[in-house]
Amino acid sequence: MSHAASHAASPGADHAPPAESREAAIARLRAQVAAASRLLVMEDLLDYSGHVSARVPGMDAYLIQPGVDPRSDVAPERLLIVDFDGHVLEGQPGLRPPVETPIHGEIYRARPDVRSVLHSHMELAIAFTLMEGVSLSLMRARAVRWESGVPIHPDPSHIKLKTQGEALARDLGAHHAALMRAHGLVLVAESTPALLVDAVHFDENARAHMQVLQAGKTAMPLTAAEIEQINKHEMREFHVGKLWAYYVNKGRKAGLVPQDWPTGG
Ligand SMILES: [Zn+2]
Numbered sequence: 001m002s003h004a005a006s007h008a009a010s011p012g013a014d015h016a017p018p019a020e021s022r023e024a025a026i027a028r029l030r031a032q033v034a035a036a037s038r039l040l041v042m043e044d045l046l047d048y049s050g051h052v053s054a055r056v057p058g059m060d061a062y063l064i065q066p067g068v069d070p071r072s073d074v075a076p077e078r079l080l081i082v083d084f085d086g087h088v089l090e091g092q093p094g095l096r097p098p099v100e101t102p103i104h105g106e107i108y109r110a111r112p113d114v115r116s117v118l119h120s121h122m123e124l125a126i127a128f129t130l131m132e133g134v135s136l137s138l139m140r141a142r143a144v145r146w147e148s149g150v151p152i153h154p155d156p157s158h159i160k161l162k163t164q165g166e167a168l169a170r171d172l173g174a175h176h177a178a179l180m181r182a183h184g185l186v187l188v189a190e191s192t193p194a195l196l197v198d199a200v201h202f203d204e205n206a207r208a209h210m211q212v213l214q215a216g217k218t219a220m221p222l223t224a225a226e227i228e229q230i231n232k233h234e235m236r237e238f239h240v241g242k243l244w245a246y247y248v249n250k251g252r253k254a255g256l257v258p259q260d261w262p263t264g265g
Helices: 003-009 019-042 101-110 123-127 141-146 162-172 192-214 224-232 236-253
Strands: 051-055 061-064 080-083 088-090 116-120 177-180 184-189
Touching (some): 019 051, 051 192, 101 116, 123 184, 162 177, 162 184, 184 192
16 A cells, blocks of 8 residues: 555544535534524623633634624624734624733633633622622532632733733633633633533522522532532533533524524534
8 A cells, every 4th residue: 555545544633624624613613602692691691791702723713703793693704713912814894803802812822722711791700709708619519610719810900901811811720710800700611512501500609609698698618528429420511512402492492593503512
């Protein structure tokens, strides 16, 4: 067998996928980012500001909505491809990314494992940056996702500069979430569907902790033994698929997610 024939018979994993499948993958990412944005608005986890992004495979770049578009109406075809310095590489003329792009660019630069980022001004997340002597604890079973910790980034201003994005990425470190003092939070995940599911559970967990505080009681967070027990039975991929299907279906029924968007799983 010639070298060429052997090469053709066993393409290596490092070979670029055919143009068509790459296009399909990007179309799916576009649909997922747009759907996740609309669904997070539907669930009151995103409002007039904040954004979802997804890393573009094989590029130092990510998909993100134009800053001016309402989060309730993000459309796949209007998403921009932006490099880690915030420059638009692809997009309709005149459309600009949100001002807080250094959040996304610097996290993707620092965390090769991260494929999707949410920045939101989630009210309950903010509340846990405003209470003296109280730290957000792991209350509900799904909160084991944040077992390694949830740092609080101390800069309360908008993250408009590269240096601010770098500082946020440093504070996030290897964790999956960081609170931003008096401002919001960032969540990071391996996919946009997983990011949406994490946002739902982050809010549920913060609400559970707040309910305990509002009842005037002392919180009883998950113990190390309980966390270990939960992790033994963790089926993240299955769980993400199930909840993504649930929320996409809910969004379709509400008329928020068109039937023909390739939202995948
Ligand atoms: Zn913000």
